Amino acid sequence: xxxxxxxxxxxxxxxxxxxxxxxxxxxxxxxxxxxxxxxxxxxxxxxxxxxxxxxxxxxxxxxxxxxxxxxxxxxxxxxxxxxxxxxxxxxxxxxxxxxxxxxxxxxxxxxxxxxxxxxxxxxxxxxxxxxxxxxxxxxxxxxxxxxxxxxxxxxxxxxxxxxxxxxxxxxxxxxxxxxxxxxxxxxxxxxxxxxxxxxxxxxxxxxxxxxxxxxxxxxxxxxxxxxxxxxxxxxxxxxxxxxxxxxxxxxxxxxxxxxxxxxxxxxxxxxxxxxxxxxxxxxxxxxxxxxxxxxxxxxxxxxxxxxxxxxxxxxxxxxxxxxxxxxxxxxxxxxxxxx
Amino acid sequence: xxxxxxxxxxxxxxxxxxxxxxxxxxxxxxxxxxxxxxxxxxxxxxxxxxxxxxxxxxxxxxxxxxxxxxxxxxxxxxxxxxxxxxxxxxxxxxxxxxxxxxxxxxxxxxxxxxxxxxxxxxxxxxxxxxxxxxxxxxxxxxxxxxxxxxxxxxxxxxxxxxxxxxxxxxxxxxxxxxxxxxxxxxxxxxxxxxxxxxxxxxxxxxxxxxxxxxxxxxxxxxxxxxxxxxxxx
Ligand SMILES: [Zn+2]
Numbered sequence: 029x030x031x032x033x034x035x036x037x038x039x040x041x042x043x044x045x046x047x048x049x050x051x052x053x054x055x056x057x058x059x060x061x062x063x064x065x066x067x068x069x070x071x072x073x074x075x076x077x078x079x080x081x082x083x084x085x086x087x088x089x090x091x092x093x094x095x096x097x098x099x100x101x102x103x104x105x106x107x108x109x110x111x112x113x114x115x116x117x118x119x120x121x122x123x124x125x126x127x128x129x130x131x132x133x134x135x136x137x138x139x140x141x142x143x144x145x146x147x148x149x150x151x152x153x154x155x156x157x158x159x160x161x162x163x164x165x166x167x168x169x170x171x172x173x174x175x176x177x178x179x180x181x182x183x184x185x186x187x188x189x190x191x192x193x194x195x196x197x198x199x200x201x202x203x204x205x206x207x208x209x210x211x212x213x214x215x216x217x218x219x220x221x222x223x224x225x226x227x228x229x230x231x232x233x234x235x236x237x238x239x240x241x242x243x244x245x246x247x248x249x250x251x252x253x254x255x256x257x258x259x260x261x262x263x264x265x266x267x268x269x270x271x272x273x274x275x276x277x278x279x280x281x282x283x284x285x286x287x288x289x290x291x292x293x294x295x296x297x298x299x300x301x302x303x304x305x306x307x308x309x310x311x312x313x314x315x316x317x318x319x320x321x322x323x324x325x326x327x328x329x330x331x332x333x334x335x336x337x338x339x340x341x342x343x344x345x346x347x348x349x350x351x352x353x354x355x356x357x358x359x360x361x362x363x364x365x366x367x
Numbered sequence: 368x369x370x371x372x373x374x375x376x377x378x379x380x381x382x383x384x385x386x387x388x389x390x391x392x393x394x395x396x397x398x399x400x401x402x403x404x405x406x407x408x409x410x411x412x413x414x415x416x417x418x419x420x421x422x423x424x425x426x427x428x429x430x431x432x433x434x435x436x437x438x439x440x441x442x443x444x445x446x447x448x449x450x451x452x453x454x455x456x457x458x459x460x461x462x463x464x465x466x467x468x469x470x471x472x473x474x475x476x477x478x479x480x481x482x483x484x485x486x487x488x489x490x491x492x493x494x495x496x497x498x499x500x501x502x503x504x505x506x507x508x509x510x511x512x513x514x515x516x517x518x519x520x521x522x523x524x525x526x527x528x529x530x531x532x533x534x535x536x537x538x539x540x541x542x543x544x545x546x547x548x549x550x551x552x553x554x555x556x557x558x559x560x561x562x563x564x565x566x567x568x569x570x571x572x573x574x575x576x577x578x579x580x581x582x583x584x585x586x587x588x589x590x591x592x593x594x595x596x597x598x599x600x
Contacts, residue, residue: 075588077436081579084440088451089576102452118437121403125441128407129448133421353407 033106034098035345036130037338038091040123041115041143042168043074045086047094048334049105053342056153058097059328059335062086065209072208073198080118087126094334102134109341112140112351113361114169120357128353139344140351141337144170144363145182147298149340150329158293158321164283166307167299168194168211171239172363173283175290179343180367185286186237193275194301196241200248200271204264215304217268225251225270229278237286244274272306280310287320295322303330370566371424371449372559373410375402375442376434376462377481379530382409383559384417390560391417397530397556402441410445424455428566430557431459433489433506433583434481443580451575458566459573461581463491463506466529468561469554471495475524476503482531483508489583490514492525499568508583511535515542524548530555 032051039046048059064082068074095101110127113120124140131138147170148163157179165172171188191199194211201210204217218224227247230240248271255262287295295315301307302324315322329336349366372383380402383393392413396405414421429446432439439462450457463479470477473495481489488511492504504517518525519542527539528550539547585593 070592071588075586077586078588080436080440081582081586084444084447084579085577087444088447091448092451092576118440121437121441122444125403125407125444126448129410129445130452132407132411133449133452135421353411354404356401356403 033342034100034104035338035342036091036094036105036108037334037336037341038108038110038123038127039146039332039334039337040083040087040119041111041113042119042332043068043079044332045083045090046332046334047091048338049094049098049100050153050335050338050342053339053346054152054156056335057100058094059333060090060093060097061333062090069208074116076116076118079116080122083119083122087122091126091130102130102136105134105136107137107139107341107345109139109141109337109344111143111146111337112355113143113358115143115357115359117357117359120359124355124357128355132353137345138351138353138355139341139349140355141341141344142361142363144172145340146336148174148176148296149343150298150325150333150336151296151323152339153329153335154325155323160290160292161294161296162283162287162290162292164279164295164297165299166193166279166297166301168192168198170299171241173237173286174363175286175292178367180347181365182363184363186239186282188239188241190240190242191245193239193241193279194299196245196275197301199245200268203249203252204267211301212303214268214272215306217265218272218306221265221269223266223269224273225266227251227270227274229274231278237282239278239282241275244271276307276310279307280314283311284314284318287315287318292320295320297324298330300331303327369419369423369425370428370563371410372428372563373406373442373446374430374462374465374557374559374562375406376430376432376439377530377557378435378438379557380405380409381557381559382413383563384413384419385560385563393558393560395556395558402438406441406445421449421453424449424453426456426458426566428458428460428559428562430462430465430562432462432580433508434462436582439580439582443578447575447578456572457575457578458569459578459581460562460565460569461491461506462557463489464493464500464502465561465565466557467491467493467500468564469556469558470526470528470550471500473526473548475526476518476521477526477528478518480527480529480532480535482534483584486511488514488531488535492518506581506583511538512542515539519543519546522546526550528554
């Protein structure tokens with residue numbers, strides 16, 4: 029029997045300080061996430077400088093906890109993996125420099141992981157990936173459709189041309205006067221609503237897998253203005269439901285179309301917005317109808333975590349990918365294949 | 368006893384290894400290179416050149432700020448991670464005091480200066496007392512003019528140390544005249560061995576997990592929030 033391979037993952041790309049230990053790329057041994065939501069709430073969003081300051085306070089504690097919970101010591105590990113980008117540069121640098129120091133002190137290889145590759149590989153912790161595979165990545169910073177023909181191979185077939193889906197959620201939440209982070213609350217209001225306002229869908233060109241959400245966001249703002257100018261008041265539930273239906277329909281229809289065109293064996297959803305109940309339901313129903321296996325990780329693995337970084341990092345480690353100690357934080361890092 | 372020292376609090380970088388009061392190796396660079404690219408490689412290089420494995424390090428000293436937010440965080444993150452995982456004591460020292468040590472032999476006050484933009488500086492004022500540096504004006508973030516007014520009241524010779532002093536040379540001379548001395552360029556280089564020497568005279572090591580930089584300044588977002596809070600009262 030082969031020896032078990034334990035990988036340490038570290039993630040600090042935004043407002044979560046996270047560390048995790050994953051066994052053989054598929055089994056979570058420990059996953060610690062220290063969220064800054066409580067501290068960032070008062071500022072109505074993530075303040076990058078504050079995110080960086082809080083990461084410094086948490087980073088060694090979180091790594092220690094990941095090791096303690098796993099009942100492992102550094103010499104049990106085979107590699108240290110860390111989010112290299114994209115993300116907030118000052119925040120990325122804390123995880124990266126901690127990873128470098130840890131790797132050096134314990135003489136372990138260091139591997140820089142793309143944050144989105146991490147989100148995709150969160151699924152590997154739930155269900156084995158089968159190729160070709162289509163991944164829909166939806167979060168506060170991303171809305172992307174990626175085709176994978178094998179491990180470590182990524183082909184971007186569609187992306188947002190303006191706002192990311194999660195960004196649109198947060199902006200609409202602000203229009204509705206919901207406190208940060210508002211995305212999940214829009215989802216809640218939409219689920220409770222029995223009626224919905226009809227908002228436009230941005231399909232773009234006929235063959236395009238790209239997305240656009242800024243027009244929808246403007247439509248919501250205009251709708252509110254119009255009603256208020258007439259002295260009326262908008263119904264928050266109905267607006268939330270209408271907005272959510274528009275987003276979910278476009279995401280679902282384009283994902284189904286791509287899955288058929290690329291004849292994939294598996295479809296996965298990933299990223300913070302993949303925690304959205306409305307989207308999960310819609311995608312699940314659509315792919316059930318098509319007879320294509322669809323997977324979405326549990327919510328704790330959709331939002332930012334380090335287990336997903338370790339899972340992706342494990343595949344990179346197996347393929348011989350290594351980083352060196354001059355690794356920099358890369359806020360705009362493109363998703364590149366390593367295989 | 369083997370010490371590792373790291374100073375990335377401002378744009379210069381310095382890494383040193385001191386063994387039994389001998390500076391085995393010290394690399395200081397005033398080149399404006401991203402610390403994330405250079406800091407950890409410099410630590411590794413210093414260890415390799417000094418023929419020291421990470422586990423042979425007995426104690427770590429780091430410049431805790433004030434200075435560049437990102438710079439100081441990189442040094443502190445590296446230092447606290449090493450100290451924690453190697454289970455060795457960690458000492459944080461003032462970046463200003465470490466810099467002021469370059470002017471230790473000056474007969475008068477030593478004022479170390481790091482630019483904080485928009486005519487503001489981080490500054491510390493010290494006096495050499497025997498082999499120790501005693502703080503005269505606490506490390507602070509303040510308008511350069513305010514610092515100079517305070518120094519004028521001291522009516523003593525002041526040596527200004529630091530690469531950023533030249534940004535304010537004319538205003539320093541204007542306010543202090545003959546009271547002011549500008550350090551020669553060789554004394555502007557922060558030295559990680561100075562951080563180690565200060566750490567050696569410190570009483571207590573830091574609590575590694577909770578150790579954070581000394582920013583000496585709240586963030587803009589916090590300042591705005593406080594302003595908003597007080598205007599509601
Ligand atoms: Zn994410």
